[in-house]
Amino acid sequence: MLQVMQNYKGGDLRVEEVPSPVLQPGGVLVKNHNSLISAGTEKSIINLAQSSIVSKAKQRPDLVKQVLEKVKQEGLINTFKKVMGKLDSPMSVGYSCAGEVVAVASDVKDLKVGDRVACAGAGYANHAEMIYAPRNLTAKIPEGVSYEEASFSTVASIALQGIRQAEPKLGENVAVIGLGLIGLLTAEMLKANGCNVIGIDVSEFAVSNAKKLGHQNSFLRGKENLKSKVNNLTNGQGVDSILITASADSNDPVEFAGEIARDRAKVVAVGMVGLDIPRNLYYEKELDLRLSRSYGPGRYDTDYEEKGYDYPIGYVRWTEQRNMQAFLNLLADQKIDLDKIITHKFKIEKAKEAYDMILENKESYLGVLLEYDTEKSLPAKIQVKENTSRGDKINLAMVGAGNFAKGVLIPNLAKINNINFNTLVTATGASAKNTAKKFDFNYCTTDENEVYKDNEVNTVFITTRHNLHADSVIKGLENNKNVYVEKPLGLYEADLENIIKAWDKSEGKLMVGFNRRFSPFTKELKEFYQNRNTPLVMNYTVNAGYIPGDHWTQDPEIGGGRIKGEVCHFLDLLSYIADSEPVSVYAQPISANTEHIFNDDNLLVSIYFADGSVGNITYTALGDSSYPKERIEAFADSAAAILDNFNSLTTHSNNKSDTSKKFSQQKGFKEELEAFADSIEKGKESPINFKSLIASSLATLKIIESMEQGKPVEVNVDQFINNALDY
Missing domain, CATH: 3.90.180.10 (Medium-chain alcohol dehydrogenases, catalytic domain)
Incomplete structure (x- = not known):
């Protein structure tokens, strides 16, 4: 289209x-x-x-x-x-x-x-x-x-909302400053409401248009003695209300509105104008200045x-x-x-x-x-360039193309040999076409089902909003595609159960974007403790930063909240470092009792692992952004290691310390994608085994259960998988 x-x-x-x-x-x-x-x-x-x-x-x-x-x-x-x-x-x-x-x-x-x-x-x-x-x-x-x-309905509703803010009564005198499209629609509706309209504009064309519509009391600002004319039209009283529908950087519309207003009149700013209020003028008349928000209640909600x-x-x-x-x-x-x-x-x-x-x-x-031509056929999938898919390639479809996909995933995937960008799927056609052209995809579409029925596509990347992940993963697995999904894998235990069933019957691989496992620093830390004889004690501090409550990630139905959407990362990483599955979790949130601070954005989580190791996650949105976001401390065998924000790793052993640093963060995105592509190309197991994916995802959901119950909660991944498969 x-x-x-x-x-x-x-x-x-x-x-x-x-x-x-x-x-x-x-x-x-x-x-x-x-x-x-x-x-x-x-x-x-x-x-x-x-x-x-x-x-x-x-x-x-x-x-x-x-x-x-x-x-x-x-x-x-x-x-x-x-x-x-x-x-x-x-x-x-x-x-x-x-x-x-x-x-x-x-x-x-x-x-x-x-x-x-x-x-x-x-x-x-x-x-x-x-x-x-x-x-x-x-x-x-x-x-x-x-x-x-x-x-015209939407634009007219902007005008109508301004009128509702002015609350004009039958027979009142109302001035409209700015006789462009919204100003004329305002004047027309005021006339229909039985008001006496006085129109004002700096443009002769605008004033002429108003008069053609029957608004004879329309005047040119700056060339006529407007105050005198307004006084004559209102018996010397001034107007009952003024709607400013002009767009101007200057403060003149607000100042002039005060000059022609009667005592205790209403001034409504509909357009974008200067709002440096002349206090004495507005104070002496006790004017009521109001702003009109777009086309009415519900806007921006x-x-x-x-x-x-x-x-x-x-x-x-x-x-x-x-x-x-x-x-x-x-x-x-x-x-x-x-x-x-x-x-x-x-x-x-x-x-x-x-x-x-x-x-x-x-x-x-x-x-x-x-x-518009209403008879035209409007397909949901279009070809962007010549089809370059081949049977010996990883023919990839990307479902979702937000900032993370465009800024991190797609550029790193483009550097991997043998990957062909087949189809890009986004919710809007404009985004799909632009991103597909930019990154050289063969096709683009707004319908993800086009991907699952396409036999050329053998690998699907899912980077949509969290509530859509599970269904897309299941569709991909049911169609025997290799599936990579950004965290979280699912928002509910039922999601995980259905994914287990689909994976059990699928020929495709499953990968979750737990990229921190693949950071060079993480691998170095794990190697440091590879021959340890004692369990690990790990502290993971996350200076997460504040996210407003109206952000989609905070919506329990769409984003699932920050525990499901982000804490899963940190739990998975501790499990990887310990090389052990979580067996129980205990979470305690703060009790702020304020609308600004959310309890489950600030919590302490203790994870107990099968090998006896313990991990503590301090997750908070109350810190300062100048402080590093992530810091891991690990202790075992009379040794210590500190991973600081994926910029540096310092190890302490035998009274000696050693530090390795990088100029930029090394979070493992590149290495993770290379490992997944390699597993597909060479027919190897997925870089993260399926049980680990379910264990980290299940344990994350158990964190919320622990918060609700106020006590430790068991994580039995074997039993969970067996129950899902009815074993």
């Missing part, structure tokens, strides 16, 4: 053929008929993307700080590669469209194939021939409303937008979806006329011309629509 995309590093804007999206739970697939270019918002994003690296840094100092912290932890070279990879990722453009539903998820009960809907949301309602949209970001189009009109949890109408009358529906109903009742607002229409193939017109101000514009 065709989609408008932009490269954030250089700002290149293009229309490209990409795989069509696949249906996901909680939403619908929609064939677009029209989408609206939100000229102001999209122009500012494009201008930012086209600016220099220095300019980007000046505009986003928060991201610069994150990069500097990353340099401290991972070194300059690794950080540079990750940043460049992030900048080189394509951005989907657009957030307001309308089309026909062509597929409905089983858990969506109030939409059906053939329904006409308006859709919202950056990353969803893109300028593309087909989109996936979550249910709460769609609204049914009433009869009598065209797709062209409905495609993943529970609402992505998971489909609606707000009870008795508590939240107007959500973003209800705002969309309200605007559509106004269109159906013919309270708003968009004919004079729509100034341009372009076929999707000519979208570049539309953006050139907007960016270069070649002509005056207002409502700019894109049109």
Whole structure:
């Protein structure tokens, strides 16, 4: 399918053929008929993307700080590669469209194939021939409303949310500062609400457009005695509320709003303007300054937008979806006329011309629509280059291509001989196409099932979100593929049981991304103790860093939390160093009782191993980022070893010490992938035996059980595997 995309590093804007999206739970697939270019918002994003690296840094100092912290932890070279990879990722453009539903998820009960809907949301309602949209970001189009009109719904909801913040009453005087697209939609809805609208703009074209729509009390800022005119129109009282829908770096809109406001009026900032509030003016009139957040309650709430949890109408009358529906109903009742607002229409193939017109101000514009061919076939898999798969190669498919896959896994895999990149799978077509081209994959798709039914593919790498791992592993094994999955292997014991059953019948190998086992420092440490006569005492300190509660890794349903997603790494490494399976775990979290500090982000774990060794993991998100992230201390046979953040290893024995160092971290990614590829090519056992994978994964889940019960919990991996296989 065709989609408008932009490269954030250089700002290149293009229309490209990409795989069509696949249906996901909680939403619908929609064939677009029209989408609206939100000229102001999209122009500012494009201008930012086209600016220099220095300019980007000046505009986003928060991201610069994150990069500097990353340099401290991972070194300059690794950080540079990750940043460049992030900048080189394509951005989907657009957030307001309308089309026909062509597929409905089983858990969506109030939409059906053939329904006409308006859709919202950056990353969803893109300028593309087909989109996936979550249910709460769609609204049914009433009869009598065209797709062209409905495609305005999201942008109009931004205007409507501003109006709701102003709370205008019938007959009140309301000023709209900024008569661009959102400003005109605001004025139209205020008029429908029975308000007396006063329009203000710095552009003669904008003022002229407002007057053509019937807003005769629209004036040019800076060339007319506006204060006097506003006073005359309001009987000397000033306006009841002001909606600032302009976009300007200056503070003038906020200052002028205060000048024309009546006593105790409301000023609502909808657009991006300076907010250096003139205190005396606002204080003397006791003005109520409010900000309007996008298109309504629910915006930026993943529970609402992505998971489909609606707000009870008795508590939240107007959500973003209800705002969309309200605007559509106004269109159906013919309270708003968009004919004079729509100034341009372009076929999707000519979208570049539309953006050139907007960016270069070649002509005056207002409502700019894109049109789509709804009869076109839209495949979910497309060929990127000539197929280079051969029977004697490791023909690899990558399912998921986030920052870690693009920054670490794929570049290291590309250096291994005899690996052929066959198919790349990601959730969005834009990401799939861009990454497939960059790393020389034969095909790209949004449907992972294309991989499992492809006989050419013999190896699958899974790097998706944690809740998807187990199902993908099982599909791969059931189709006799060699499977590499990033940790965790599964989020629940039932996941592990089903994986055991699939592995038992499969001809494929299974590997989990426990890379720290393969670090040269780890191997050196293990060799140091290879002839030990006593059990090991090991202390593993992890300065994990804070992750907000709304991050997907903290979501119990998606990420599973940090114990399942990260502590498994450290438990597995201790098991490897001891060369022994865990037999019991005991975990104690802190009791912070605050929303900011999560108890299971800060815990002590004791692991007891079959050979008598013991490992203690101190895992905390309360430390400072300047302190190294990981440190292992190991003691046995009157000797000691300290592995410091995979940069250095110091051993102490016979009153002597020896230190080996590396400039950058050596976490074993390269060595791990080489070992897995070698096992496939030479028909050897997987680098980590299956029982060890299950033991580390099971013991990690038992950590949570121990926390819940407040006591040690046994880990019996043999019994667990036998039960899964009904032995």
